[in-house]
Amino acid sequence: MAHDLTRSNRAGWLMALPGAALIAAFIILPFFLAFAFSLTNQRLVSPNPTEYVGFENYRNMLGLAVFTLEPERDADGKAVRGADGEIEYPRLRKFTRGNPDYPNLRNKREWFGWRSGENRVVVLASDVVFMKSLVNTVFFVLVVAPVQAGAALGLALLINQKLRGINLFRAIYFMPVVVSIVVVSLLWKFIYSPGDGLLNNVLSAATFGAFEPRDWLGNTSTAMGAVIAMSIWQGVGFHMVIWLAGLQNISPTLYEVAKIEGSGRWQTFRYVTWPGLRNTAVLILIVITMQAFALFAQINVMTQGGPLDSTQVLVFQAVERGYGKQDISGGSAISVILFLLVLSISILQRVMTRERA
Amino acid sequence: MNRKLALAAALAACLPASAMAQTELSLWYHGAGSANAEEALVNQLVEEFNAAQSDWRVVIETFPQLAYNDAVGAAALAGELPDILDVDGPVMPNWAWAEYMRPLGIDEAKLRGFLPGPIGRWNGEVYSVGLWDAAVAMTTRRSTLVKYGIRVPTLDAPWTLREFNDALRKIKVSGDFEYPLDLGMAWRGEWYPYAFSPFLQSFGGDIVDRSTYQSAEGALNGDAAVAFGEWWQSLFENGYAPGTSQDAADREVGLLEGEYAISWNGNWAALPVVEAFGDDALFLPAPDFGDGPVIGAASWQFGVSATSDHPEGARAFIEFALRDRWFSAFSDGTGLIPVTSTAAADTKNYAPGGPLEVFYELSEAQALVRPVTPGYIVQAKVFEKALADIANGADVADTLDAAVDEIDADIARNRGYGH
Numbered sequence: 001m002a003h004d005l006t007r008s009n010r011a012g013w014l015m016a017l018p019g020a021a022l023i024a025a026f027i028i029l030p031f032f033l034a035f036a037f038s039l040t041n042q043r044l045v046s047p048n049p050t051e052y053v054g055f056e057n058y059r060n061m062l063g064l065a066v067f068t069l070e071p072e073r074d075a076d077g078k079a080v081r082g083a084d085g086e087i088e089y090p091r092l093r094k095f096t097r098g099n100p101d102y103p104n105l106r107n108k109r110e111w112f113g114w115r116s117g118e119n120r121v122v123v124l125a126s127d128v129v130f131m132k133s134l135v136n137t138v139f140f141v142l143v144v145a146p147v148q149a150g151a152a153l154g155l156a157l158l159i160n161q162k163l164r165g166i167n168l169f170r171a172i173y174f175m176p177v178v179v180s181i182v183v184v185s186l187l188w189k190f191i192y193s194p195g196d197g198l199l200n201n202v203l204s205a206a207t208f209g210a211f212e213p214r215d216w217l218g219n220t221s222t223a224m225g226a227v228i229a230m231s232i233w234q235g236v237g238f239h240m241v242i243w244l245a246g247l248q249n250i251s252p253t254l255y256e257v258a259k260i261e262g263s264g265r266w267q268t269f270r271y272v273t274w275p276g277l278r279n280t281a282v283l284i285l286i287v288i289t290m291q292a293f294a295l296f297a298q299i300n301v302m303t304q305g306g307p308l309d310s311t312q313v314l315v316f317q318a319v320e321r322g323y324g325k326q327d328i329s330g331g332s333a334i335s336v337i338l339f340l341l342v343l344s345i346s347i348l349q350r351v352m353t354r355e356r357a
Numbered sequence: 358m359n360r361k362l363a364l365a366a367a368l369a370a371c372l373p374a375s376a377m378a379q380t381e382l383s384l385w386y387h388g389a390g391s392a393n394a395e396e397a398l399v400n401q402l403v404e405e406f407n408a409a410q411s412d413w414r415v416v417i418e419t420f421p422q423l424a425y426n427d428a429v430g431a432a433a434l435a436g437e438l439p440d441i442l443d444v445d446g447p448v449m450p451n452w453a454w455a456e457y458m459r460p461l462g463i464d465e466a467k468l469r470g471f472l473p474g475p476i477g478r479w480n481g482e483v484y485s486v487g488l489w490d491a492a493v494a495m496t497t498r499r500s501t502l503v504k505y506g507i508r509v510p511t512l513d514a515p516w517t518l519r520e521f522n523d524a525l526r527k528i529k530v531s532g533d534f535e536y537p538l539d540l541g542m543a544w545r546g547e548w549y550p551y552a553f554s555p556f557l558q559s560f561g562g563d564i565v566d567r568s569t570y571q572s573a574e575g576a577l578n579g580d581a582a583v584a585f586g587e588w589w590q591s592l593f594e595n596g597y598a599p600g601t602s603q604d605a606a607d608r609e610v611g612l613l614e615g616e617y618a619i620s621w622n623g624n625w626a627a628l629p630v631v632e633a634f635g636d637d638a639l640f641l642p643a644p645d646f647g648d649g650p651v652i653g654a655a656s657w658q659f660g661v662s663a664t665s666d667h668p669e670g671a672r673a674f675i676e677f678a679l680r681d682r683w684f685s686a687f688s689d690g691t692g693l694i695p696v697t698s699t700a701a702a703d704t705k706n707y708a709p710g711g712p713l714e715v716f717y718e719l720s721e722a723q724a725l726v727r728p729v730t731p732g733y734i735v736q737a738k739v740f741e742k743a744l745a746d747i748a749n750g751a752d753v754a755d756t757l758d759a760a761v762d763e764i765d766a767d768i769a770r771n772r773g774y775g776h
Contacts, residue, residue, distance in 0.1 A: 047456050
């Protein structure tokens with residue numbers, strides 16, 4: 001095999017050359033450039049020379065500190081309480097800004113915190129926006145991967161029947177995939193519109209006016225959920241088709257045997273369909289995971305990462321920094337972190353789903 | 358050989374005589390597919406310039422606005438910038454610093470009587486000049502103000518902070534409108550620094566310390582800025598203004614349809630208001646929040662690229678355009694503000710007694726250009742995010758501190774941006 005590829009296959013190599021050259025120029029080269037840029041102070045627009053800065057970009061993004069705030073105390077040493085009975089703490093900016101006693105807190109910002117007795121423990125980050133986008137991205141993947149894969153399998157089972165007009169349903173489920181994600185995002189922005197948007201209208205009609213209209217994308221508690229729901233709706237048709245291909249690859253004789261043996265619906269699924277879909281399942285899981293990590297267009301069109309960073313995600317931040325703020329090195333560093341994240345998760349998935357020899 | 362020469366001669370004879378001696382100059386323009394007459398007017402300007410002299414022939418290439426800045430950046434990397442560039446006012450220092458542009462070298466006497474916004478200066482030299490400016494006003498109806506007993510402010514006596522808050526409260530309490538004030542929060546992007554940083558400046562703060570342009574400390578997170586931030590947040594907490602999730606369609610028609618009582622909007626949106634409300638339409642100056650009333654200034658302008666082989670030709674074209682005749686033509690075609698008072702007198706909308714006359718006065722009296730620094734592009738983004746976050750309930754002082762840190766870090770990374 002190996003010597004066929006290297007020796008007597010000049011025509012084959014020539015035919016592969018244009019494609020290989022394009023991939024090298026537009027995928028492999030930029031990939032290595034991203035690594036290189038992330039170690040420099042490369043800007044999009046600048047007359048200053050580019051310099052090697054080591055891991056500074058990564059340090060600026062990943063810096064963390066934990067700090068315990070003690071309450072303000074009155075003359076008796078009792079914690080001062082505000083009008084609402086809550087303990088009052090000194091402002092963090094006293095420690096983080098120009099305070100030589102706390103060099104490790106310099107220019108860091110509160111990421112999250114909790115109460116511990118009378119004290120308040122605060123976790124500070126150099127780059128809170130990055131941290132939030134990291135957490136949001138992982139959350140998005142954790143929800144979307146299983147839900148979208150499951151919903152797609154459900155749809156595939158539904159349309160894998162010999163019924164009159166089944167192609168119509170296949171087309172309808174597949175339609176959102178064909179429409180550009182940007183268009184879909186714009187449409188859903190209208191659907192989620194506060195006040196008299198479509199979703200609010202439908203819900204209040206369905207509940208005879210009992211439902212209070214919501215600002216779906218303007219509220220920190222609903223914005224990410226709204227983006228997730230819309231993303232699953234858009235992507236589910238594509239994976240449905242892959243599941244369908246897998247389903248149709250399972251030999252009908254297996255189903256016949258199961259029927260003759262008196263197997264019920266669930267048993268047929270559990271012992272015939274599911275094992276037959278094993279490779280499809282691995283493929284779908286990995287593909288959805290990678291696609292979900294690349295979440296960008298929905299955020300760019302619908303929320304711009306807001307409100308209050310509740311929909312901030314990694315790719316959006318990479319673009320925002322690289323192009324919006326002309327900081328190519330910062331954007332590259334995010335891309336590298338994203339790459340390492342996706343790579344390690346994909347390897348993990350592959351190891352976990354490997355057939356035991 | 359002879360036949361080839363004859364052919365060339367025959368071809369040359371077919372060309373208009375003037376084209377033979379003319380050197381070609383390229384011009385890039387951002388307004389492809391613009392809804393109004395802007396694109397047609399730029400083409401007409403180019404044609405007349407080409408016909409009016411025999412040295413230069415300008416060839417125009419237009420881009421959609423959204424792709425324009427990227428195209429210029431890519432062209433600069435590839436060393437293929439055009440001779441004449443069209444540039445958004447606040448972006449100009451960035452391009453000048455990055456050596457995309459060179460000083461115009463124009464005789465400054467020719468700029469006498471101009472509004473301040475359309476003249477783009479960087480490091481003491483004029484780099485770009487605009488044929489128009491834009492202005493923002495509190496747009497409302499006289500009948501609305503009368504109904505709620507609100508004083509009609511003037512340029513000399515604009516609303517004070519307290520008066521403005523009282524006005525919003527009165528309208529809110531009446532329940533007649535969905536929101537008393539429409540700030541245009543749906544327009545993410547440059548609108549935020551353009552329209553809202555003047556509020557901050559009127560409170561006494563700024564996006565960056567303009568004395569050195571080396572830090573935002575104190576300007577963007579000092580007492581004045583925090584007071585601005587608290588007020589800004591109160592607008593949304595009190596339900597005075599729709600927040601960041603405002604529907605873009607409501608922004609366009611909310612005032613006309615009676616959803617909003619007052620709209621903070623530009624002169625480009627003024628004509629429909631005049632058509633809808635006639636004499637009842639009011640365009641009011643920005644409130645004075647303590648440090649004088651301020652509105653933003655500077656729109657798109659023309660400049661010469663650093664790599665042009667014929668800067669004298671590019672300059673000739675720009676000087677050709679700097680005439681009242683063109684200022685009036687662009688103003689009539691697009692609704693934008695002409696840059697001289699003599700040109701204004703010659704326009705439909707800005708002539709004495711014209712429906713938009715007040716905008717010329719606003720530009721003259723209240724306009725302040727956005728920070729003139731190459732770092733503005735980053736600072737505008739940081740400011741936009743800070744205002745969106747504060748509107749959504751983020752802690753004011755912490756958010757402004759974070760914005761200052763980000764701006765200062767960016768300035769340091771760029772070695773002070775050449776100031």
